[in-house]
Amino acid sequence: MNPPSSFRDILFGMPPNDELALLRRVAAKDRKAFEALYHLYYRRIFGYLLKLTRRVDLVEEVLNDVMLAVWKGAASFDGRSRVSTWIFGIAYHKALKVLVRRPEEPAEEDGERPEPLDSEEPESLAVRRELAGVLGRALGALPAEQRAVVELAYYYGLAYQEIAEIVGCPVNTVKTRMFHARRRLRNLLPGLGISSYTG
Amino acid sequence: MQHLDEQGGRTHQRIWELLPWYANGTLAEAEREKVEAHLAICPRCQEEEEICRRTATAVKSVGEVAPSPHPVQLQRMLARIEESETEAHSHAGWWRRVMPLRALVEATPGPLRVSLLAEAAVILLLVGLLVWQQFRAQPAAPPAEYVTLSDPAPAPAPSLGLRVMFSPQATEREIRDLLHGIRGQIVAGPSPMGVYTVQVPADGDPLKVILARLRSEPQVAFAERAAGGEAGRGD
Numbered sequence: 001m002n003p004p005s006s007f008r009d010i011l012f013g014m015p016p017n018d019e020l021a022l023l024r025r026v027a028a029k030d031r032k033a034f035e036a037l038y039h040l041y042y043r044r045i046f047g048y049l050l051k052l053t054r055r056v057d058l059v060e061e062v063l064n065d066v067m068l069a070v071w072k073g074a075a076s077f078d079g080r081s082r083v084s085t086w087i088f089g090i091a092y093h094k095a096l097k098v099l100v101r102r103p104e105e106p107a108e109e110d111g112e113r114p115e116p117l118d119s120e121e122p123e124s125l126a127v128r129r130e131l132a133g134v135l136g137r138a139l140g141a142l143p144a145e146q147r148a149v150v151e152l153a154y155y156y157g158l159a160y161q162e163i164a165e166i167v168g169c170p171v172n173t174v175k176t177r178m179f180h181a182r183r184r185l186r187n188l189l190p191g192l193g194i195s196s197y198t199g
Numbered sequence: 200m201q202h203l204d205e206q207g208g209r210t211h212q213r214i215w216e217l218l219p220w221y222a223n224g225t226l227a228e229a230e231r232e233k234v235e236a237h238l239a240i241c242p243r244c245q246e247e248e249e250i251c252r253r254t255a256t257a258v259k260s261v262g263e264v265a266p267s268p269h270p271v272q273l274q275r276m277l278a279r280i281e282e283s284e285t286e287a288h289s290h291a292g293w294w295r296r297v298m299p300l301r302a303l304v305e306a307t308p309g310p311l312r313v314s315l316l317a318e319a320a321v322i323l324l325l326v327g328l329l330v331w332q333q334f335r336a337q338p339a340a341p342p343a344e345y346v347t348l349s350d351p352a353p354a355p356a357p358s359l360g361l362r363v364m365f366s367p368q369a370t371e372r373e374i375r376d377l378l379h380g381i382r383g384q385i386v387a388g389p390s391p392m393g394v395y396t397v398q399v400p401a402d403g404d405p406l407k408v409i410l411a412r413l414r415s416e417p418q419v420a421f422a423e424r425a426a427g428g429e430a431g432r433g434d
Contacts, residue, residue, distance in 0.1 A: 029284075031277070038273060047265035064276055071280050132261045139258075154258040159225035175216040182219070182247075185254060 019083040027074035038067055044084075045091050051151045052095045054140050055104060062098050066091045081165050089166045092148060099144050138188040146181035149174055210237060214244055222251035271366070271420050278364045278394055278421040285390075357401040360386075360425030361409070364394045369418035377416060381409050396425055 022040070025033030045066055049059045069090050077086055139147050145167070152163045160178075164171045214237040220226050221234045238244050307315065361383070365374055378384065382403050388395035399409055406424055413422035 031280070034280070035273065035277075038276060039268065042268040043265040047263035050264060060272070064272075064279060067276055068279055068283060072283060135257050135261055150254075150258065153219050153223055154255040155261075155263075157223045157225065160220050162225075178219055179216055182251070182254075186250070189254075 020079060023070075023074050023077055023083050026071060027077070034067075034071055037070065041067070041087060045087070048088060048151075049091055049095055051155065052092065052144060052148050053099055054136075054147075055099075058095075058098055058102065062091070062094050065094050065098075069094070085162065085165050089168055092167050096144055134189070138185055141188055142181055142184055146177045146184070149177045150181050150185070153178065211241060211244070214238075214241070215247065218244065218248050219251045219255070222248060222255055274364065275421045278362070279423070281390060281394055282362055282423060358398045359401050359406055361397045361399060361406075361413075362394050362421070362423045362425050363397050363413060363419060364421040366418050366420045373418045377413070377418060381412065383409075394421070 019037075019040075022033050022037050026037055042063070045063050046059055049062050049066075050056065053059065053062070066087065070087055073090075077083070081089075139150065142150065148167060149163055152158045152166065153160070158166075160171050160174045164174045167174065214234050217226060217230060217234055221231065226234065238248060365377075369377075378397065381397075381399055383397040383399045385395050386398045399406075403409075404412075410422050410424065413419045
């Protein structure tokens with residue numbers, strides 16, 4: 001997969017004023033505007049929720065909860081943050097709630113193993129696939145709050161102040177979560193082979 | 200000397216915490232300069248910064264799986280919105296009826312409000328006393344042993360309400376079979392969004408089971424319990 005030119009674009013899709021205008025129409029119960037917002041955000045929230053929960057079975061349901069909350073709460077949006085920050089904040093809280101309510105069943109050991117490598121596959125692709133599996137398991141071992149900070153900082157490239165707004169906590173808490181996540185990843189990744197990753 | 204060590208330790212700790220954001224290039228200029236000054240003299244932070252960069256590169260390389268929404272998903276979403284709007288209107292209706300009374304109470308001067316409240320309490324007490332005495336005076340009526348044509352009709356069997364939207368491809372026959380399978384009857388609808396209110400007998404399968412069965416049918420785009428659980432009015 002080719003990475004997008006800027007990962008921030010995944011999170012912040014449209015100029016802020018356009019999104020704000022769209023949300024104002026949603027607040028006035030304009031269903032067409034809601035459909036536009038739904039299409040604009042569907043993929044972004046889907047990807048984000050999947051990274052956060054790592055549960056395909058929950059994503060669709062949480063996504064609908066998020067969009068319903070956007071519909072109901074659009075009038076209360078005060079415009080102090082970006083629309084996307086507000087929506088991703090809702091998604092974060094909904095995801096954490098559902099993870100508490102419906103914890104994951106212990107997975108079968110076989111299901112956790114990466115797919116066998118194809119001998120015909122180019123080496124770089126094979127390494128990348130293996131890395132994805134290794135990293136996926138390491139991130140999956142983190143608590144959801146820590147994983148969210150790692151993904152928002154490393155995948156989406158957000159500043160710690162923006163992350164604090166999304167997850168709704170002080171910046172020092174964001175730094176502390178990242179601190180613990182880094183320590184755990186450091187313990188998990190060498191044994192799983194990331195130390196041999198050369199970028 | 201110890202003071203200087205402590206200060207250096209605190210600086211090291213602060214810089215260490217900032218390294219992921221130095222690596223992702225989002226630090227403000229002042230913070231970035233502080234990190235760079237510390238990095239120049241701290242091999243441990245240099246090593247950690249490299250690890251942050253490598254982890255960020257690895258996290259990005261995993262990519263993202265995000266499909267486009269299927270039209271049925273949007274339909275379901277819109278049906279949920281329709282449902283929430285219906286609920287909101289019924290709450291708003293109740294509130295509108297109460298509001299004039301509330302305004303009247305608020306417009307009443309404080310002392311008068313207290314005396315009116317006391318009077319209302321006394322009246323309630325007296326009415327309660329009267330009712331209680333009536334009950335005590337009359338022995339319980341014996342059960343009726345015969346039925347006449349003028350007797351009131353028996354109460355209707357309790358039922359539960361569902362909100363169902365059928366897929367645009369569902370035929371009339373398929374809808375009929377589905378309803379037959381759950382002993383359901385359409386009591387209202389379709390709403391502008393195409394949502395029907397369906398009534399099912401309360402003594403049949405649990406609502407959860409009925410909903411699960413409906414949702415597993417390809418002809419059903421959306422099935423939810425109606426607000427309040429009872430079969431409601433139409434839209």
